[in-house]
Amino acid sequence: MNELAAKRNAVTELMRISPLADDLAGLFAAAGHRLYLVGGSVRDALLGRLSSDLDFTTDARPDRVLEIVAGWADAVWETGIEFGTVGVTKRGSTLEITTFRADSYDRVGRNPEVTFGDTIEGDLLRRDFTVNAMAIDLSTKQFVDPHHGLDALAQRTLDTPATPQESFADDPLRMLRAARFVSQLGFEPAPRVVEAMTSMAGEIQRITAERVQTEVSKLLLGAHPRQGLELMVETGLATHVLPEVPGMRLAIDEHHQHKDVYQHSLTVLEQAIALEDGEPDLVLRLAALLHDIGKPATRKFESGGGVSFHHHEVVGAKMARKRLRALKYSKQIVDDVSQLVFLHLRFHGYGKGEWTDSAVRRYVTDAGPLLPRLHKLVRADCTTRNKRKAAALQRTYDELEERIARIEAQEDLARVRPDLDGNEIMKLLGLQPGPQVGEAWRFLKELRLDRGPLSHEEAVAELRRWAQERGIS
Known part of the structure; x- marks a missing residue:
């Protein structure tokens, strides 16, 4: 993407929503203020994927913004006004208008001492990454790019406007956001960003579990979650956020061979994603990532060079439940993911089809509404390099699904209840x-x-x- 083409993309996207942006910019100009499209909205416009949720910044103070949009917006909310943000809706679009910021941080917590700024340049300096530190002056359609965000976007590089050390000390959540952008946008973090994340990984403990969970979920729902997770593990960030994931990197000696559980789990995640129907499935992705976290705790070296992981699905389900609760996931997600982890190994007892109809009914009943996800997880878990063995496993699972369908045609397996109430x-x-x-x-x-x-x-x-x-x- 050359600079001219990128700007043309942005202007094209801007023109698509220009009546709305132009109307709003006109209101601010008439009131003696400047309005800029800013941050992720500009980045997405450059990538040709601008949504109807738009971010603006202005030199007008929040009370003045409320006066300007009064009567024009379809609805106004003041939830973020203490941080300088006024939210409005207009013709189906959601707009957030934030006063220039020049915050300072105590570097103990995450919330800044909110200070309003006077220049767009000062506002952009405090943003997380250079690709999010660009703006478009809506009165002139001119770019404002003091930190070369356009170059970073063209090179698909993730870097910070200030030094990474300053940026991450102000807000350690930005380290997780870096991993999230790697997953969502396929960007490569600059070496100095990786270096700072590695040396400062422990600072993420300043951040609340709820905010960490939000970033982890966005990362997992991205297009390239494996790369985002690998960055977290490589920098040590995962040790503080999802310690069970780097914990799957087991030392393997020449006498006791088994799969690299960590790499296997990332592969299962990718294969589960390939089996999704439509929208990304957070429960399936979490289960795929965590399905083998019980293996390190249950590994046993057998005589003759074998390795066993007896009951790792039971241990793993408990570990998954504990970790997801710590990250403040909803009870439904905790229950669903831990149940999938618990059930993922059961199919391997199916063998050559010697399960009784009773065993099939129990498989379906125990999975309940999770059965479609369990099908995907089990199929994704067949990662052997032996193509003949992999094909045999898939055929066996085909047979199990066909058998479930035959029994379902005769019985309501989705609602197995006693014959007497x-x-x-x-x-x-x-x-x-x-x-x-x-x-x-x-x-x-x-x-x-x-x-x-x-x-x-x-x-x-x-x-x-x-x-x-x-x-x-």
Whole structure:
């Protein structure tokens, strides 16, 4: 991308939304103020991917911005006004207008002491990366690029306007943002950025778990998550954020050969992504990355040079749950990811199809609504270099999916329930609501999983037999 072509892309994109931007710029000019399209919006315009969520900056103070947009915006919100940001919506677009900033940081926490600036150049200097430190003066359509962000964009390089040490000391979250941009945009961090991330990785502990989680999620949902994760591991950032990932780098000696668990997990992540349907799937990607984190804790060297990882799926599920909770993920995500990690190995007991119908039902029931993701995770986990073995594994899983489909055609596997409900159980056994009803219900569900649907008479007979064995009249 040469400079002229890049600017032409930006202007083309700007013209696409120009009535909106021009209207807003006109309002600010009439009020004696300047307005700039800035940051990620300019970067995306240069890349030809400008969205309807736009970022602006201005010399007008927040109270003045509110006066200017009053009556023009469809809606206004002041959530970020203490940081100088006024949000507005107009014709379906979301616009954030922030007063020039010239903040200072105590370098203990992350939140700055907000100070408003007077120049666009001063505002751009405090931004995270040079590709985000460009602006377009909307009154003249001129570029403002004091830190050569356009060159960095053309070279797909990630660098900081100030020194990386200054930038990351002000806000350590920028180190994670660097890894996120590597994933999202395929950029290469400048050597000095990598060096600063490596020496300052521990500073990320100043950042709250919620903010860390947001960046980790964006990284995983990017187009190149493997590269972003590798940067985190290479610099030591992952040791403080996702320590289980670098923890999978196991030393392998010549007498005990096994896969490099870390590289294998990154490969599984990539293969799971290739199996996604449409939108990126955070739960699937987290499960793919973490599915083998229990291996280091369960590794055992066997006689004859073998290596085992017995019950690593059980240990891994507990570890995944603990890590995701620490990162403040939602209960649903924690439950789903840990359950996928727990179930990912079960298929390998399927062998040559000797599972009973009961085992198939339990596989489907235990997966529940996660079954489509489990299918993808298991297929992605078949990473052997032996092409014949890999093809055999895929064929075996094809057979399992076909078998599930055949049983589903006869039974509602998605909603396996006992053949008698709680009310019938209480009526037949003369019970009041209580623990015994729950025990009977679970017995009938296990029976249903083992034998498939029963007739009403069979279910009643089995319930009476169960009750008699326990002395329930």
